[in-house]
Amino acid sequence: MRIQSAPAIATWLLELFCSGAEDEFLIGDLLEKYRQGHGRFWYWRQVTAIVFWRLYRNARRLSLSAAATQIRHVFSLLLVIAAVSAVLLSDIWMILVFGIFGGVIAGVLIFLLGNRGNEPRKYRAQTAVDPVSYHPGISIHHIPVEGAVGLLFVFGTVFIFGVGVPAIREIFFLIAPLAVLALGILVYWHKHHSVKIEALDLHKL
């Protein structure tokens, strides 16, 4: 028996927005029902309803503060990429040396200070409830914040060496779309390759 293939783009959209283990059953049911004799329009209508309802539900769950945090991360990442581009596109190689050196030092300092502050307390509090899913190491949330602060050195160095604000601004606007794309890839990668660290239970050894 020849199996009728469902609209590929609609299925791709469905798998993109409904990637949980529970969603496998829904996608399977939708495919089976489509192959019982429903048309492509029916399939698209079902997929659209599922995707929009899922987006609406997720948006309602997202609090204002969580949304602000996400926006801050996006903005920080934009800054990072713009700054890196400014360095790479300029002829002044000293900027690269100073910027990266300063950025690495600032990033390490912030990471160490951050881990000595609230992080361990938060870690202990969460491990009591969920020992599997949390660890105090580097997460996706560290990358933009520490990177952005570190690369403020780059901006400073750019000023010192006379590149000036207009050049940075132009590069920033040129690079912004690329930054959004990069953020999308980063978030997608984090979603599909997140590492869970299991708590070590010495009694089981």
Added chain:
Amino acid sequence: MAPLPALSNFELIVMLAIIRVGDDSYGVSISNEIEETTGSEVLLGSVYDALARLESKGLISSVIGEATPERGGRAKRHFHATPKGIRVVRDTQQSLVKLWKGIPQLKGGEA
């Protein structure tokens, strides 16, 4: 004893469809049953949302079934009404029947 959870109109329809279909109740058979009995099309996403709510209330339980080629190799999820779910449906039916009685506008099949 804790009060039994209330059912929305669509949740009641989904519960009844699960009970009617019996052992082979999964997303497709439940939505087909609803469409055949009510005569109107349902969104599979809505059925799944209702199923999730019913399961969180403890009115239905589910087991993972077999995968078939027409489902793209994806497994089925079979749903069953729990004793608590049956009790809630019966209570809802009794409440509705009580409300139905003694309404002159609803007698004789004409509004």
